[in-house]
Amino acid sequence: MKTGDLAAVSLKENTITIEHNDDExxxxxxxxxxxxxxxxxxxLYKGKVVFKGKVNRTAKTIRETITKxxxxxxxxxxxxxxxxxSVKSL
Structure with a gap:
């Protein structure tokens, strides 16, 4: 993201709604x-389901967030x- 870009995401139960996203x-x-x-x-993004499924926990993501x-x-x-x-689990 660059200065001035905006991302707004909400969460309710196991549904994530991307309200707004300026970045690619x-x-x-x-x-x-x-x-x-x-x-x-x-x-959900722009009113459509863009991903539905299980998301894997990874040691890589844990290490990344602990370090950062x-x-x-x-x-x-x-x-x-x-x-x-489009959405993918990393």
Whole structure:
């Protein structure tokens, strides 16, 4: 993202709604405090379901967020990449 870009994402139960995204690529970090990663996640973008499925927890994402954030409350175990309206689990 560049200065002035905006991303707005909301979460209700296991549904993530991308309200607005100015950037070509958006990363959404997830953990079990936010939602139930043992169940399918649904992602809505521009009123459409763009992803529905389970998101894998990865050691790579845990290490990445521990290293970058240095805050135990900001550790995430799963990550989604939203690029040009499509979503993939990383």
């Amino acid at each position: 690529t958006l990363f959404i970090y997830l953990n079990d405090k936010m939602l139930n990663l043992d169940k399918a996640i649904k992602v 954030r240095l805050d135990p409350n900001m550790v995430f175990s799963a990550k989604l990449e939203v690029k040009n309206g």
